[in-house]
Amino acid sequence: MSVLFTCFSGLLSRLQTSSPTVPALSSSKSFSQNIPSCLWKLGRLNHVAIAVPDLEKAQYLYKDVLGAQVSETVALPEHGVYTVFVELGNTKLELLHPLGEKSPIASFLQKNKTGGMHHICIEVDDIKAAMTELKKKKIRILSEEPKIGAHGKPVIFLHPKDCHGVLVELEQA
Numbered sequence: 094m095s096v097l098f099t100c101f102s103g104l105l106s107r108l109q110t111s112s113p114t115v116p117a118l119s120s121s122k123s124f125s126q127n128i129p130s131c132l133w134k135l136g137r138l139n140h141v142a143i144a145v146p147d148l149e150k151a152q153y154l155y156k157d158v159l160g161a162q163v164s165e166t167v168a169l170p171e172h173g174v175y176t177v178f179v180e181l182g183n184t185k186l187e188l189l190h191p192l193g194e195k196s197p198i199a200s201f202l203q204k205n206k207t208g209g210m211h212h213i214c215i216e217v218d219d220i221k222a223a224m225t226e227l228k229k230k231k232i233r234i235l236s237e238e239p240k241i242g243a244h245g246k247p248v249i250f251l252h253p254k255d256c257h258g259v260l261v262e263l264e265q266a
């Protein structure tokens with residue numbers, strides 16, 4: 094009962110705050126088709142990841158030129174990356190550099206020689222529920238199970254071709 098109430102009040106607040114450019118609910122669809130899922134929800138933007146060909150130069154840019162707080166380099170062999178986090182207050186940047194021959198960042202940098210935005214990471218409140226629903230909606234998840242990500246929490250990646258050209262990481266909040 095309380096779940097239903099939460100869903101319904103969430104729907105009402107979305108309807109009340111929706112932008113005028115968002116099309117109104119189609120009267121041809123039944124009301125139940127438009128009830129948003131309530132098993133899991135998106136949270137805040139955790140980070141934006143940037144693949145860089147030279148980690149030291151990128152650290153220099155963010156720390157010494159732009160004056161940001163920049164972490165030490167951490168190796169994450171399970172993901173095939175070196176990571177550096179840049180603290181921005183409301184979110185973070187994650188600088189990524191290839192580690193090992195099979196690194197996903199290596200193939201990305203082959204196509205984007207000077208580096209570029211690699212993925213965005215959004216927090217979710219229930220990553221398993223998210224996986225179940227996204228699979229039903231035919232969004233490709235790039236691993237069978239969540240992996241432990243840079244913050245020691247479970248993460249999954251969604252195929253960029255199913256997310257309008259952006260590789261999306263979901264992290265358990």
Ligand SMILES: C[C@@H](C(=O)O)C(=O)SCCNC(=O)CCNC(=O)[C@H](O)C(C)(C)COP(=O)(O)OP(=O)(O)OC[C@H]1O[C@@H](n2cnc3c(N)ncnc32)[C@H](O)[C@@H]1OP(=O)(O)O
Nearest residue numbers: 169172174197200211235242243244248250253258259260
């Ligand atoms: C530590 C952790 C954390 O933050 O917690 C991390 O960051 S780990 C960060 C590193 N880990 C990951 O990225 C894991 C998830 N990534 C993957 O599974 C892979 O990198 C894929 C995204 C599936 C891409 O695989 P692969 O490079 O073998 O395929 P591919 O080069 O043929 O790419 C297939 C198509 O996707 C596009 N594509 C590839 N990478 C992309 C990206 N990052 N953003 C947007 N589009 C991308 C390609 O241009 C290509 O499009 P066209 O066909 O149109 O040319």
